[in-house]
Amino acid sequence: MAADVRQAFLGSFFHTPTYGSFEYLEDALIEVDAGGVIARVVREDDPRHDELVRAYHDSGVLVELGQGRYGLPGFVDLHVHACQWPQAGIALDEPLDRWLLERTFPLESKFADVEFARTVYGDLVRQLLARGTTTVVYFGSAHLDATVELARACVDAGQRGLVGKTVMDDPTANPDYYRDASPRKAVEETAQLIREVEAMRPDAPQGVWPVITPRFIPSCTDEVLRGLGNLAAEHDAYVQSHCNEGQWEHDTVLARFGKEDPYALRDFGLLREHSIMAHCTFLTPDEGALFAQVGAGIAHCPISNAYFASSVLPVKRLREQGVRIGLGTDISGGFSPNMYDDIRQAVMASRMLETGVDAQRPEPERGSGDARISVVEALYLATAGGAEALGLPVGTFEPGRAFDLQVVDTCLPYADLTGFGVFDAPEDRLARILYLSTPENIRQVYVQGRRVIEK
Numbered sequence: 001m002a003a004d005v006r007q008a009f010l011g012s013f014f015h016t017p018t019y020g021s022f023e024y025l026e027d028a029l030i031e032v033d034a035g036g037v038i039a040r041v042v043r044e045d046d047p048r049h050d051e052l053v054r055a056y057h058d059s060g061v062l063v064e065l066g067q068g069r070y071g072l073p074g075f076v077d078l079h080v081h082a083c084q085w086p087q088a089g090i091a092l093d094e095p096l097d098r099w100l101l102e103r104t105f106p107l108e109s110k111f112a113d114v115e116f117a118r119t120v121y122g123d124l125v126r127q128l129l130a131r132g133t134t135t136v137v138y139f140g141s142a143h144l145d146a147t148v149e150l151a152r153a154c155v156d157a158g159q160r161g162l163v164g165k166t167v168m169d170d171p172t173a174n175p176d177y178y179r180d181a182s183p184r185k186a187v188e189e190t191a192q193l194i195r196e197v198e199a200m201r202p203d204a205p206q207g208v209w210p211v212i213t214p215r216f217i218p219s220c221t222d223e224v225l226r227g228l229g230n231l232a233a234e235h236d237a238y239v240q241s242h243c244n245e246g247q248w249e250h251d252t253v254l255a256r257f258g259k260e261d262p263y264a265l266r267d268f269g270l271l272r273e274h275s276i277m278a279h280c281t282f283l284t285p286d287e288g289a290l291f292a293q294v295g296a297g298i299a300h301c302p303i304s305n306a307y308f309a310s311s312v313l314p315v316k317r318l319r320e321q322g323v324r325i326g327l328g329t330d331i332s333g334g335f336s337p338n339m340y341d342d343i344r345q346a347v348m349a350s351r352m353l354e355t356g357v358d359a360q361r362p363e364p365e366r367g368s369g370d371a372r373i374s375v376v377e378a379l380y381l382a383t384a385g386g387a388e389a390l391g392l393p394v395g396t397f398e399p400g401r402a403f404d405l406q407v408v409d410t411c412l413p414y415a416d417l418t419g420f421g422v423f424d425a426p427e428d429r430l431a432r433i434l435y436l437s438t439p440e441n442i443r444q445v446y447v448q449g450r451r452v453i454e455k
């Protein structure tokens with residue numbers, strides 16, 4: 001029994017240490033140190049296993065998952081607009097530019113009220129945790145104070161949060177009632193956010209980070225984009241934005257700069273290692289190579305993309321190019337806070353991209369061919385892939401990674417996932433969890449070794 005182990009978890013675990021395959025750790029023991037980091041994974045066939053289980057049991061630090069329960073890594077959601085949570089599931093039948101102007105900006109402007117922000121953000125953070133999401137990259141509203149509240153909500157609830165104040169300063173593109181007063185003010189407030197969030201670190205063993213957050217090029221002036229790029233270099237900070245989401249954004253940026261979104265973002269210093277760019281469905285092979293070269297990540301938002309991008313991210317091609325990709329719910333361009341829904345949609349969208357969908361066209365001309373991803377690959381994106389994009393040691397049950405766990409109960413009377421034991425190989429159990437589980441099945445959630453949800 002190692003001296004620095006504070007908890008040991010006994011149970012059966014699924015995770016994806018490499019893209020394309022899963023590992024099933026049956027009746028394994030995961031030792032977690034005082035910092036909430038995995039110290040060792042002891043497999044059932046390890047000669048020390050039984051003796052260690054007894055020792056941890058006798059010293060009162062053994063946590064048993066129980067029969068019919070499986071541990072999966074906590075999800076990493078790379079793209080959430082926290083201030084759009086009250087709008088989830090609403091108004092998805094409008095084009096992006098109208099949706100922003102008529103629906104979203106009026107809603108986001110309400111976060112000038114810090115009390116309202118506290119209420120909404122506290123609820124969202126809890127709801128995401130309860131669905132197994134332990135790390136989140138958040139867009140706040142354009143208000144500094146409300147965004148500080150968002151970071152605090154993550155710290156208080158024990159969620160690993162990466163939090164940005166949305167910057168949108170262009171008076172020709174944004175309404176007067178909801179925009180940054182000037183480029184200078186926007187950069188100053190972002191610098192202030194960096195200071196305030198970094199000051200929260202001692203209270204957040206799970207981690208909390210500021211994120212430099214230009215909304216997207218069409219809502220920002222050149223001056224603010226340059227200022228934010230400089231700030232990113234100065235602080236070596238995370239950056240997030242939307243990139244190449246759809247035809248409208250693509251054409252707008254091209255008309256303004258004579259170059260596509262990724263090159264414009266790069267030239268402003270915003271496309272960097274661990275920058276998280278949402279959507280990217282229009283990325284060409286050359287632009288994919290640029291992402292791989294700089295180490296930028298993509299937040300793949302397959303539900304939202306069905307509404308606003310009107311296109312499907314070619315995950316298979318981009319992964320083969322070496323691009324880091326994770327999943328994002330994109331609340332509220334995506335209606336669901338549940339990453340399982342995005343895992344499912346990522347698989348289905350890739351199949352439709354491969355085969356095409358218009359049966360009136362001749363079969364060979366319908367789809368792009370060779371684009372499908374498996375549900376296990378989608379699980380990788382939702383966990384290890386997001387971790388890779390952020391450069392954080394989370395997303396799998398391997399020594400040195402933070403212990404972020406969701407416990408899925410497959411034996412509930414109204415949410416049974418056992419399939420009557422007919423198809424019972426580990427891959428079948430995992431597939432049923434990925435395709436069929438509901439939030440009810442998730443009974444406990446741990447972040448950095450600390451239990452944050454118990455239902």
Ligand SMILES: Nc1nc2[nH]cnc2c(=O)[nH]1
Binds near residue numbers: 215216242308333
């Ligand atoms: N999906 C989505 N795309 C955007 N592009 C700029 N802002 C937004 C947003 O809030 N949601």
